[in-house]
Amino acid sequence: MAVFTPVTLDDLSQWIPSFSLGKALAIRGISSGIENSNFFINTERGEYVLTVFENLTFEQLPFYLELMRHLAQRGVLVPEPIANQEGRIINPLHGKPAAIVTKLAGDCQLTPAAVHCGEVGTMLAKMHLAAQDFPMRQPNLRCLPWWREIAPVVLPYLAADEQQLLHDEIAFQQAFAASNTYLQLPNGPVHADLFRNNVMFYDNHLSGFFDFYFAGCDTWLFDLAVTVNDWCIDLDSGVLDNGRVRAILDAYHAVRPFSAAEKMAWQPMLRAGALRFWLSRLYDFYLPRAAEILTPHDPSHFERILRHRVAHPVPALY
Numbered sequence: 001m002a003v004f005t006p007v008t009l010d011d012l013s014q015w016i017p018s019f020s021l022g023k024a025l026a027i028r029g030i031s032s033g034i035e036n037s038n039f040f041i042n043t044e045r046g047e048y049v050l051t052v053f054e055n056l057t058f059e060q061l062p063f064y065l066e067l068m069r070h071l072a073q074r075g076v077l078v079p080e081p082i083a084n085q086e087g088r089i090i091n092p093l094h095g096k097p098a099a100i101v102t103k104l105a106g107d108c109q110l111t112p113a114a115v116h117c118g119e120v121g122t123m124l125a126k127m128h129l130a131a132q133d134f135p136m137r138q139p140n141l142r143c144l145p146w147w148r149e150i151a152p153v154v155l156p157y158l159a160a161d162e163q164q165l166l167h168d169e170i171a172f173q174q175a176f177a178a179s180n181t182y183l184q185l186p187n188g189p190v191h192a193d194l195f196r197n198n199v200m201f202y203d204n205h206l207s208g209f210f211d212f213y214f215a216g217c218d219t220w221l222f223d224l225a226v227t228v229n230d231w232c233i234d235l236d237s238g239v240l241d242n243g244r245v246r247a248i249l250d251a252y253h254a255v256r257p258f259s260a261a262e263k264m265a266w267q268p269m270l271r272a273g274a275l276r277f278w279l280s281r282l283y284d285f286y287l288p289r290a291a292e293i294l295t296p297h298d299p300s301h302f303e304r305i306l307r308h309r310v311a312h313p314v315p316a317l318y
Contacts, residue, residue, distance in 0.1 A: 004036075004037050004052075004054045004289070005037040005052045005054065005093075005094050005096060006029075006037075007027060007037070007039060007050070007052065007093065007094070008027070009024060009026065009027050011093070011094070012024040012027050012041060012050070015091075015093055016041075016043060018084040018085055018086070018091065019082060019083075019084045019085065019100065020045075020085060021043040021044070021045045021046075021048070021082070021100070022043045022044025022045045023043060023044050024041060024042070024043055025042040025043060025044065026041070026042040027039050027040070027041045027042075027050070028040045028041075030049075035054065035055065035213060035214075036051050036052060036053050036054050036055075036056075036213060037051070037052040037054060038050070038051050038052075039051075039052075040103070041100070046103075047103045048082065048100050048101065048102060048103050049079065049100070049101050049102075049103050049210075050098065050099075050100050051098060051099055051100075051101070051213075052093055052094065052096050052097075052098045053096060053097045053098065053099075053213070054096070054289075056097065056213060057097065058090060058092075058097045060138075061090050061097055061099070062090065062136065063136050063138040063215070063216075064212050064213050064215055065081045065089050065090060065099055066089075066134075066136060067131065067134055067136070067189055067212060067215055068080065068081055068101065068212050069081050069089070070130075070131065070134045071127060071130055071131060074130040075126075075130070076123070076126055076127050076130050076209075077104070077123060077206065077207060077208035077209065078127075078208055078209050078210065078212070079101035079102045079103070079104060079208065079210050080101060080102045081099055081100070081101050082099075082100040082101060082102065101210075104200040104207050104208035104210055105200065105202040105207050105208075106200040106201050106202030106203075106207040106208075107200065107201065107202075108196055108197045108198075108199065108200060108201070109196060109199065109201045110196050110197070112196060112231055112244065113244070114243050114244050114246075114247035115204075115247070116201065116206075116231075117231050117232060117244045117245075117247040117248040117251075118247040118248065118250070118251040119201075119205065119206040119251070120194070120199060120206065120227060120231060120248055120251075121224075121227075121247065121248035121249065121250070121251030121252035121255075122206075122251040122252070122254070122255055123206055123209065124191070124194065124209075124223065124224065124227060124252060125251070125252040125253075125254075125255035125256040126255055127191065127209065128188060128189075128190070128220045128223070128256060129255070129256055131188055131189035132188055134188075134189050137217055138216050138217060139216050139217055139218070140190065140192055140214075140215075140216030140217060140218035140222075141214075141216055142192065142214060142216075142276055142280060143216075143218055143222075143276070144173060144174065144177055146279075147170055147173070147275065147276065147279055148170065148174075150279050150280075150282075150283055151166055151167075151170055151279065153283065153287070154166075154279065154282040154283055154286060154287075157282070157286045158282075162303065165303070165306065165307065165310075166278075166279075169271065169275050169306060169310070170275070172268070172271070173268070173271070173272055173275060176265075176268045176272075181261050181264050181265050182219075182261075182265065182268075184259070184260075184261035185219040185220070185221055185259070185261050185262060185265060186219065186220050186221075186259055186262070187217060187218060187219045187220060188217060188220065189215060189216070189217055190215060190216065190217070190218045190219075190220060190222065190223035191209060191212060191214070191215055191223055191227075192214045192215055192216060192218060192222070192223060192226060193211060193213075193214040193215075193226065194209060194223065194226060194227040194230075195227075195230045195231075196230055196231060198210055198211045219265075219269070220256075220262075221258075221262045221265055221266070221269045222269050222272060222273060224248075224249075224252060224269075225266070225269035225270045225272065225273035226273040226276070226277070227248065228240070228245055228248060228249075228270065228273075229270060229273045229274055229277075229302075229305055229309075231244065231248060232244035232245040232247075232248060233305065235301075237304065237308070238301070238302075238304040238305035238307075238308045239308060240314070249317065253317075253318065258317050258318060262317060263316045263317040263318055264316055266314060266315075266316060266317045267309070267313050267314050267316075270309045270314065271306060271309045271310060274302050274305040274306035274309050275302075275306055277302045278299055278302035278303050278305075278306055281296070281297045281298070281299035281301070281302055282299045284296045284297065284299075285297070285298070285299050
């Protein structure tokens with residue numbers, strides 16, 4: 001992630017003794033993303049990931065980290081938080097909450113084929129089922145209420161046709177969220193940000209999902225739509241690749257079959273997934289926060305995807 005809070009090896013050496021990880025040997029900032037300050041750290045016990053949280057509070061973080069621990073203990077391939085010697089997984093660093101998690105093996109697959117999408121679909125369905133008995137509940141903080149809040153903030157920066165698109169899509173999503181179809185959609189904890197750069201592969205097999213800090217409780221279909229809108233498209237045009245879409249949907253459905261309501265809600269959810277990330281990228285692009293390493297994403301990417309989803313309806317699921 002972007003480094004907003006610098007952490008030096010000296011800082012780490014004074015902080016790490018509260019964990020049973022041995023001495024700190026090296027630390028390196030991670031430059032991708034824009035939400036938290038992330039670092040690879042090496043200790044005498046191995047390599048881990050340190051996150052200093054820039055927006056989430058000590059009160060908010062237990063949901064995300066306990067969800068990761070819950071999933072890891074049920075065989076879902078995710079980083080597991082490391083507790084310190086007092087049993088705490090959230091600890092202050094430079095006055096901000098921080099956590100250490102295990103580091104996944106492998107690399108991100110940025111040019112996925114159908115076989116990679118199939119593995120993502122299988123693991124996403126397993127994740128949804130494994131999280132059903134997670135006792136904590138928190139809404140997806142980047143869903144409809146946030147869209148309504150952020151839209152008027154970014155609206156002045158947009159051209160007239162972009163303003164119209166934003167206005168029309170929020171109206172569409174508000175109406176859909178009030179429909180009987182939406183109210184019947186299965187829901188529970190979701191990742192909500194399962195892009196290509198948040199999944200690792202090792203020896204061409206999926207080795208884990210990471211970056212759960214946008215997780216929350218939402219419809220499972222929204223989670224799947226967000227994933228498809230990144231994994232199964234031509235990046236230049238936003239057009240869906242039918243082979244990859246079928247691979248991820250078939251794999252997911254084999255583990256957790258789609259409900260009748262989900263089969264009818266696929267098109268609105270693909271639009272919702274595109275709207276969510278168009279809005280967040282608009283906000284980050286026009287109202288950036290200072291960071292030592294910061295690479296804001298181009299919002300026009302998800303504008304193209306949203307326009308394509310609106311103009312080209314997809315068939316109902318199965």
